[in-house]
Amino acid sequence: MIKIERLSKTYRVEGQEVSALDDITLEIGKGEVFGIIGRSGAGKSTLLRSLNLLERPSTGQVLIDGEDITGFDHNRLHTLRQRIGMIFQHFNLLSAKTVAGNIDWPLRCTGNLDAARRAERVSELLALVGLSEHANKYPAQLSGGQKQRVGIARALANRPRLLLCDEATSALDPETTQSILRLLLDINRRLGLTIVLITHEMQVIRTLCDRVAVIDGGRIVESGRVADVFLHPRHPVTRSMVAQGDPLTAAMLDPAHAFAQDKLRGTLVRLTYLGDVTYQPILSRIMAASAARFTILQGEVSSIKDLPFGQLLLELEGGNEDIRKVFAELDRHRIHHEVLQ
Ligand SMILES: Nc1ncnc2c1ncn2[C@@H]1O[C@H](COP(=O)(O)OP(=O)(O)O)[C@@H](O)[C@H]1O
Ligand SMILES: [Mg+2]
Missing domain, CATH: 3.40.50.300 (P-loop containing nucleotide triphosphate hydrolases)
Known part of the structure; x- marks a missing residue:
C-alpha cells in the first residue's frame, strides 16, 4: 500500500x-x-x-x-x-x-x-x-x-x-x-x-x-x-x-552484567522460540535424550501481539558430545540457540 x-x-x-x-x-x-x-x-x-x-x-x-x-x-x-x-x-x-x-x-x-x-x-x-x-x-x-x-x-x-x-x-x-x-x-x-x-x-x-x-x-x-x-x-x-524498561530482556541480551561469573560452571546458552512450540514439552524431551543437565537462570514465556514466544537463559553442563546432541535436537525443533559464554 x-x-x-x-x-x-x-x-x-x-x-x-x-x-x-x-x-x-x-x-x-x-x-x-x-x-x-x-x-x-x-x-x-x-x-x-x-x-x-x-x-x-x-x-x-x-x-x-x-x-x-x-x-x-x-x-x-x-x-x-x-x-x-x-x-x-x-x-x-x-x-x-x-x-x-x-x-x-x-x-x-x-x-x-x-x-x-x-x-x-x-x-x-x-x-x-x-x-x-x-x-x-x-x-x-x-x-x-x-x-x-x-x-x-x-x-x-x-x-x-x-x-x-x-x-x-x-x-x-x-x-x-x-x-x-x-x-x-x-x-x-x-x-x-x-x-x-x-x-x-x-x-x-x-x-x-x-x-x-x-x-x-x-x-x-x-x-x-x-x-x-x-x-x-x-x-x-x-x-x-x-x-529499556525490561530488566529481563536486558539481562538476556547482556548476561555478563546479570550473573556472578564465578558461579557459572557450564555453558551459558540463550534459547528463543516462537509459535506453537512454546506450549510443547520439547525441552524435557531433548534433555531426556541427552546426558547433559541444565539450570534455568532466567526465562520468559509471553506473546508479542498474537505470537507466543519463549526465551530462556540456560546453563548447560555435560560432556562436549552430550551438549552437541542437545544443540542438534534444538535445531531439529527450530529452537534458536546461541552460546553466550
Ligand atoms: N522544521 C524543522 N526545521 C529544521 N529542523 C528540523 C525541523 N523538523 C525537524 N528538524 C530536525 O530534523 C531531525 C529529525 O526530527 P524529528 O523528525 O522531529 O525527530 P523525532 O520525531 O524522531 O524526534 C532533528 O534533528 C530535528 O531537529
Ligand atoms: Mg517526533
Whole structure:
C-alpha cells in the first residue's frame, strides 16, 4: 500500500543543511500495523509526516497504492489527506467545540454529507470509540483517554484507509494506554485500516505492531517482524531500546552484567522460540535424550501481539558430545540457540 523509495529530507537552519532523513526505503502492506521507533531527533516525525506530505521530501518518492504523491497538485493532495487520518500526542482538539462538534469538523470540511447524514456519522463514530454519553461535553471536561478517543473518532470520520499515529499514547497513563491500544487494534481488524505509528514506548510496539523499523540519525538501521527484531536486536540502538524498561530482556541480551561469573560452571546458552512450540514439552524431551543437565537462570514465556514466544537463559553442563546432541535436537525443533559464554 505504501512504498517509500530513497526518501531524503534536509532542513535549512541558519544557512546550514540539517539532514533529517537519509535514503529511506520502506514498504508497508495494506491492513498492517507498522511501528517506527528511534531516539528523540532520529527523524520519526519527519518520516511519518512525509506520508501525507505535511513534510515535503527533498528527494525520493512516496507511493500510495502505486501513485507517487510527491507529484500531486493542491487538489489531489487535499483529497488524499481526507483519506489519511492522523492522531497526536496532545490530541489537538478544538477546545471551543463539543466532542460531537470536533468529530463533525472534518465531515464539514469535506462537504460531502448533509447535516442529517453528518449527525448520523458522528453518532456512529461516538459509539465506535465508546463516547456516546459524552457527545455534548467540551474537551476540557474529558480525561486524557477520552480526549484521545475523540481524536481517533475525528481521524476516522472520512473513512480513511491509513491512520498515522504520532506518539498517540505517550501522554496517557499505562491503564488508559492499554485501552487506547485495544481500540486501535479493534479498528485495525474490523475496518482493515492500515496503521503507521511512532512511539518511544516498546510496549506499544509489542501489543499493536506487526512489523517495526528502527531509525537512527535519519536512516533505517534495522527492520522486520516485531518478534524477530525484539528477540534478536542487532543494532546498538535497537538493543538499548528493547532492553529499556525490561530488566529481563536486558539481562538476556547482556548476561555478563546479570550473573556472578564465578558461579557459572557450564555453558551459558540463550534459547528463543516462537509459535506453537512454546506450549510443547520439547525441552524435557531433548534433555531426556541427552546426558547433559541444565539450570534455568532466567526465562520468559509471553506473546508479542498474537505470537507466543519463549526465551530462556540456560546453563548447560555435560560432556562436549552430550551438549552437541542437545544443540542438534534444538535445531531439529527450530529452537534458536546461541552460546553466550
Ligand atoms: N522544521 C524543522 N526545521 C529544521 N529542523 C528540523 C525541523 N523538523 C525537524 N528538524 C530536525 O530534523 C531531525 C529529525 O526530527 P524529528 O523528525 O522531529 O525527530 P523525532 O520525531 O524522531 O524526534 C532533528 O534533528 C530535528 O531537529
Ligand atoms: Mg517526533
